[in-house]
Amino acid sequence: MSTARLDAKVPGGPIADKWDRHKFEMKLVNPANKRKYTIIVVGTGLAGGSAAASLGELGYNVLNFCIQDSPRRAHSIAAQGGINAAKNYQNDGDSVYRLFYDTIKGGDFRAREANVYRLAEASVSIIDQCVAQGVPFAREYGGLLANRSFGGAQVSRTFYARGQTGQQLLLGAYSALERQIAAGSVTMQARTEMLDLIVQDGRAVGIVVRDLVSGKVESHFGDAVVLATGGYGNVFYLSTNAKGSNVTATWRAYKRGAAFGNPCYTQIHPTCIPVSGDYQSKLTLMSESLRNDGRVWVPKAGGDKRRPQDIPESERDYYLERKYPSFGNLSPRDIASRAAKEACDEGRGVGETGLGVYLDFADAIKRLGEAKIRERYGNLFDMYERITGENPYRLPMRIFPAVHYTMGGLWVDYNLMSTVPGLFVLGEANFSDHGANRLGASALMQGLADGYFVIPYTIGNYLAQVKPGSWAAGAAEARAAESGAVGRIDRLLGINGTRTVDSFHRELGRIMWNDCGMARKAEGLRNAIARIPELRDEFWRSVRVLGRGESFNQSLEKAGRVADFLEFGELMCRDALHREESCGGHFRVEHQTPDGEARRNDEQFCYVAAWEYRGEAAEPALHREPLHFENIKLATRSYK
């Protein structure tokens, strides 16, 4: 694959006309022929669920897979705060163009303009679709939809359903999906994990899966494969992602030829509940929407161990308000996270571990009353209290940054197709819309835009050029992929070493957090690139996975995923090392301004890094997709 093959296929014409024009120019599949095409959709989150339902409605024959026991339990269910849309219902100056602008700027000028513009356009229809499905978004007394603000925006464009927006949106997509399952257009296989991609004559034609209940490994074939398998934040072990979130599907596709875009771009979310002990299995996010009413602060003096209520106003440092007066507590995530880290590095962190800052609602409660705060954030406050045993109506919350979202993912063109023809990638699993930093409430928007409003068109254009059913189930590639998957399982079960899977995962997580986390340095990254392969070797020598392959075996599931993280982590570090600049969530200590802000290097790094797999022994090849900013002037991001 040469850089030339990274053709983004962006349509010509002015940005506002590209999508309309492309929709017109794309080929269509005749309605009567649609049912002859089989589409494999892996994932049932916002991206996969909405795609499978919409493709089923169009008349395609859809095979849909997920690892949980029900499609409704995909990780999207956990999203709290909201979803953006350029509806301008608040009459506060919003527009498609402004959402486009905010997203490009929020992403620190590392996303492709044409995709982001289309996303902003689609946002409007998403809200219409969801309301029609019965999503109970928050409303005003007049019966119209309510909005709130999110980080990185000065308008109020976020739609929400209490603190459970992801749940309600996913249940909307899930209900549409179940309707198609009942209609027979979608066949659902829950508790099934994709272990490999089948490529024939250079086209994606199927997947190898393991039935997680019976343990049987089998292959499924289709005319196109859609991956919507979510993000890889769990490479850090501790993250806000669900425990089952993994890189396996995208990593296996990478090893079959799909280029991986910007793997080092990860988002560390500023408002999570701090770690309390070594047994900790995951981190819990406190929605960013809390920053609408909560004020972030630490004591002015280092080592101040007084209780928060005993620290007078004059001795508190509301550092976000001080450093970024125009965005204040609503500064973008990467900036807010780094500022918290700095405060803690200076010894001003709070709580037992010193790794925490306050998020204080006292002023908001005084201004609006406790009832209003309860209405807005009740379930989040309850969750905080359940986890920490402290009452946030009385005491400020303690928060600390945690790994939350991965902007990187499989590289896709404007049609959301990867470098393997016939393999499409949607949602968090692709790299496409958020550049080096994602703004709050934009992942839900992207997942649903991809699934409801992009893939139904672009996949048709691909299928119209393919004869239905042109795969060979018995061919060598298919058999090899399947026996490869079985072989790996046997190998994992055969090691019978001394260490548990989790112990390896934790160790990998520590390496990643220390060397490829909030602040990255060449030296640390080199250290990680040396250390990870050693850990991987040790894993394959001494991991202990009990039980059988042909059974419900959760240790085996985990082992397969951790094995892939142990390979993937290295690629992430390589990408982070090669990118000699700071941008968005990627902060290289060597590249900062005198006042500690990120310093981008547009001259050399204004491109998407797409990595190509070249075999176990070889280093991956780097391909560059140059980014052109024709509509928004490339400028230093400032939230001051």
Add this chain to the structure above:
Amino acid sequence: MSDKARDMRITLRVWRQAGPGAPGRFETYQAERVSPDMSFLEMIDVVNEDLIGRGQEPIAFDHDCREGICGMCSMVIDGVPHGPHRGTTTCQLHMRSFADGDTVTVEPFRARGFPVVRDLAVDRSALDRIIQAGGFIGVATGNAPDANAMPVPKEASDRAMDAAQCIGCGACVAACPNASAMLFTAAKVTHLGLLPQGQPERYRRVLGMVTQMDLEGFGGCTNFGECQEACPKEIGVWTIARLNADYLKGTVTARDDARAGGEAG
């Protein structure tokens, strides 16, 4: 960090069952060094690490988000689905709800509609099939009018949200002496039935879902009310009252429609 003085020792009696057809039994395990800040599942994680170390297969249990929202975790703790803390899923239950030296019994959600997969994991796909039978608004992608074209009174929307919060865990079924899925079904019927968008299919929906609920082998509702006590989202039996009213109306309408259809034909 972990404060040794607060650490607890817990004795666990855990249901182990190799598969759906296999016989099950309780096994006893000691959980040492349990911190009050651990979640219940983190305590099981530690027990499992220990079991693996001793060459024994770990306890299988469903979980994913560990934030109380995906509905995947499904344990009965000391006889109560999701344990002693009201409005809390197992994954959000913390060990500070227990005392040093406690013996705790852990079982899967038990119901005819929920066959055991292994140990504490059960098959709840019957709940998906109830949704398939009508738990949706039939609107294909791209068909929707502007979201603000139809105002929805805030009260109706808030009430709909109260019901829509259901995480589909099935604790209501596990808590019900009849193993009825009434609260689950009622929550969806109520959510959609309170919204103007849900009106066109309102009665078809309730008839379809209730019929499927029966087909799946769930029991009938005889108003024990245990379901609302066990619901981690505290969804109330008021939704069941609404389901019953809609069901009655739906049955009458269906009969009238059938008669009208007959006459016309």
